[in-house]
Amino acid sequence: MDLLLYGLDLLVFIGIFGILAISLNLEFGFSGLANFGKVAFFLIGAYTYALLSQIGLPFYLCLISGALVAAIFGLLISLPALRLRADYLAIVVLAFGEILRLIVKSEAWLAGGDWGLSVSPAISITGVSPRVDLLVNIALVFSCLLICFVVAQLLSNSPYGRVIRAIREDEVAAEALGKNRARYKVQIFMLGSAMAGVAGGLYAQYLQAIVPMLFLPIITFTIWIMVLVGGPANNWGVLVGAALVEVFERGANIAKDYIALPIDPSNLQYILFGVLILLVLFYRPQGLFKEIPIKTRALEAVRHAREQIKGEGG
Amino acid sequence: MPEEELLKIEELSKHFGGVYAVSGVSLDVRKGGIWGLVGPNGSGKSTLFNTILGLYRPDGGCIYFNGRKINNLSSHQIYGLGIVNSFQVPRLFFQMSVMDNMLVAARGHQGDGLFNSLFLRGGWQSQERELIDRALEFIELVELGKMVFALAGELSGGQRKLLELARGLMAKPRLLLLDEPAAGVNPVVGKKIFQKLQTLSKNGTTFFVVEHRLEILFNFASWVYVMDRGKMVTQGQPEKIVDDPAFYQAYLGAE
Numbered sequence: 238m239d240l241l242l243y244g245l246d247l248l249v250f251i252g253i254f255g256i257l258a259i260s261l262n263l264e265f266g267f268s269g270l271a272n273f274g275k276v277a278f279f280l281i282g283a284y285t286y287a288l289l290s291q292i293g294l295p296f297y298l299c300l301i302s303g304a305l306v307a308a309i310f311g312l313l314i315s316l317p318a319l320r321l322r323a324d325y326l327a328i329v330v331l332a333f334g335e336i337l338r339l340i341v342k343s344e345a346w347l348a349g350g351d352w353g354l355s356v357s358p359a360i361s362i363t364g365v366s367p368r369v370d371l372l373v374n375i376a377l378v379f380s381c382l383l384i385c386f387v388v389a390q391l392l393s394n395s396p397y398g399r400v401i402r403a404i405r406e407d408e409v410a411a412e413a414l415g416k417n418r419a420r421y422k423v424q425i426f427m428l429g430s431a432m433a434g435v436a437g438g439l440y441a442q443y444l445q446a447i448v449p450m451l452f453l454p455i456i457t458f459t460i461w462i463m464v465l466v467g468g469p470a471n472n473w474g475v476l477v478g479a480a481l482v483e484v485f486e487r488g489a490n491i492a493k494d495y496i497a498l499p500i501d502p503s504n505l506q507y508i509l510f511g512v513l514i515l516l517v518l519f520y521r522p523q524g525l526f527k528e529i530p531i532k533t534r535a536l537e538a539v540r541h542a543r544e545q546i547k548g549e550g551g
Numbered sequence: 552m553p554e555e556e557l558l559k560i561e562e563l564s565k566h567f568g569g570v571y572a573v574s575g576v577s578l579d580v581r582k583g584g585i586w587g588l589v590g591p592n593g594s595g596k597s598t599l600f601n602t603i604l605g606l607y608r609p610d611g612g613c614i615y616f617n618g619r620k621i622n623n624l625s626s627h628q629i630y631g632l633g634i635v636n637s638f639q640v641p642r643l644f645f646q647m648s649v650m651d652n653m654l655v656a657a658r659g660h661q662g663d664g665l666f667n668s669l670f671l672r673g674g675w676q677s678q679e680r681e682l683i684d685r686a687l688e689f690i691e692l693v694e695l696g697k698m699v700f701a702l703a704g705e706l707s708g709g710q711r712k713l714l715e716l717a718r719g720l721m722a723k724p725r726l727l728l729l730d731e732p733a734a735g736v737n738p739v740v741g742k743k744i745f746q747k748l749q750t751l752s753k754n755g756t757t758f759f760v761v762e763h764r765l766e767i768l769f770n771f772a773s774w775v776y777v778m779d780r781g782k783m784v785t786q787g788q789p790e791k792i793v794d795d796p797a798f799y800q801a802y803l804g805a806e
């Protein structure tokens with residue numbers, strides 16, 4: 238098969254997982270919310286997209302609905318779960334993801350059960366090469382990624398971003414300084430879930446068929462690796478993390494087609510993940526990229542002025 | 552002419568299992584000035600503050616602020632009413648800069664909301680500018696001017712206490728609870744801070760201060776409460792309290 242096609246396919250995956258990494262970064266990197274159920278919201282977006290596209294809704298409405306439904310689930314889950322301690326939150330959300338997958342798997346009337354659902358492509362151009370098809374997908378995925386990235390950047394570089402970081406650092410102190418932590422957490426959880434929902438829709442749209450097997454908990458851990466490797470609270474870093482992990486993951490699949498390895502490449506992939514995590518933990522526990530301090534226009538002006546004074550003094 | 556009542560506590564109790572950290576404490580803090588709270592280690596001072604702040608639910612008694620019962624409010628609502636605390640062990644946002652620590656405390660920042668932060672970016676930038684200027688004043692006051700953009704986690708113990716205090720001042724409180732603001736701080740700076748508190752106390756902020764350095768506190772406080780083993784044992788003007796046997800007994804233990 239054409240190597241270029243592999244490359245384009247890889248880009249689509251980087252884009253989709255980039256969105257997931259950005260959304261987990263908002264939750265965990267900036268706000269300290271350990272969402273171990275990321276895959277649930279990815280699944281919700283994918284299935285919402287698939288079901289709505291089957292009744293003939295245009296792709297953008299399917300995407301937006303996927304985001305909304307995921308956000309609503311995010312709200313429903315976070316309201317009770319955020320009252321719990323952080324470790325309980327992690328367990329509740331993890332369980333939620335698996336339960337949801339099992340429901341989708343066993344309730345065939347709802348979403349096709351094990352057979353899954355087929356999805357029509359967003360923009361169907363008949364009779365063109367797979368290359369063009371991939372390019373259309375890349376354009377779509379990267380537009381969504383761009384929007385999510387810009388939202389995440391604007392939020393993290395604003396007083397709002399300051400508050401969520403403060404809640405991450407010490408939620409009791411933040412609350413004593415007037416910040417309603419429950420409200421902030423619910424908002425972030427909804428926003429992060431909405432982004433994951435968009436990623437799910439894009440995924441369904443790209444694969445043109447979804448089955449419950451695609452939404453195993455390993456997806457959640459893959460997204461976590463992206464964030465931890467790239468650097469929590471650094472939106473650029475987690476994108477690099479997403480790209481790195483996807484290169485490993487897709488690379489292993491490509492290797493399967495080209496070289497005969499003594500072990501199954503998908504197992505090799507997990508070994509490589511393990512090595513990657515160990516390397517990062519040993520040498521750069523804060524991730525490849527450090528947290529970037531909050532930048533607002535006003536802050537930058539002051540920083541600049543101070544540096545000049547220092548420069549003249551020295 | 553009676554001064555206006557700000558904080559009123561009636562028969563307040565807080566237990567931790569079998570430990571009666573605060574038991575049946577009543578007190579009044581009226582508007583203006585510096586109010587002291589002293590007592591030996593473990594007498595319940597910090598517990599009293601944390602209960603006022605809504606961090607602990609009282610097991611009995613009532614807390615009123617400006618005539619309103621605040622027992623069941625959450626601590627962000629209590630901040631909203633104007634009570635701010637400066638913790639004994641600083642609870643800073645360690646991975647954030649000194650300046651950002653200050654700005655989190657600012658009251659009514661328009662950019663604190665999700666919608667505004669995304670869509671009204673023009674709106675809050677000028678406010679942020681003003682808040683930064685105010686933050687810089689307090690940062691200079693506590694002599695952290697060289698550390699404005701350093702991470703709070705990089706500060707020394709004394710500097711952390713000072714930032715904790717400055718952050719409290721930044722919140723423009725009506726009542727600022729200060730839990731040993733001068734602990735670990737060099738005495739000259741400590742004295743300077745109390746002088747500043749005295750100035751600020753004439754402009755609408757009332758201070759309620761726990762301080763082990765009695766010689767500083769008694770110079771500035773207008774009224775002092777003394778706690779011992781969870782109970783309020785005596786109170787009075789500092790110059791009178793030094794002659795009060797109950798005060799000595801609290802510090803020296805029962806004879």
Ligand SMILES: Nc1ncnc2c1ncn2[C@@H]1O[C@H](COP(=O)(O)OP(=O)(O)OP(=O)(O)O)[C@@H](O)[C@H]1O
Nearest residue numbers: 567570572590591592593594595596597598599639
């Ligand atoms: N969270 C807690 N859980 C259990 N016991 C506590 C807790 N906080 C305080 N105590 C106990 O309550 C009593 C009062 O403690 P508190 O910290 O209020 O005293 P303090 O007057 O502030 O002392 P210090 O001068 O040393 O700061 C002590 O016996 C302490 O061990």
Ligand SMILES: [Mg+2]
Nearest residue numbers: 596597598639
């Ligand atoms: Mg104490």
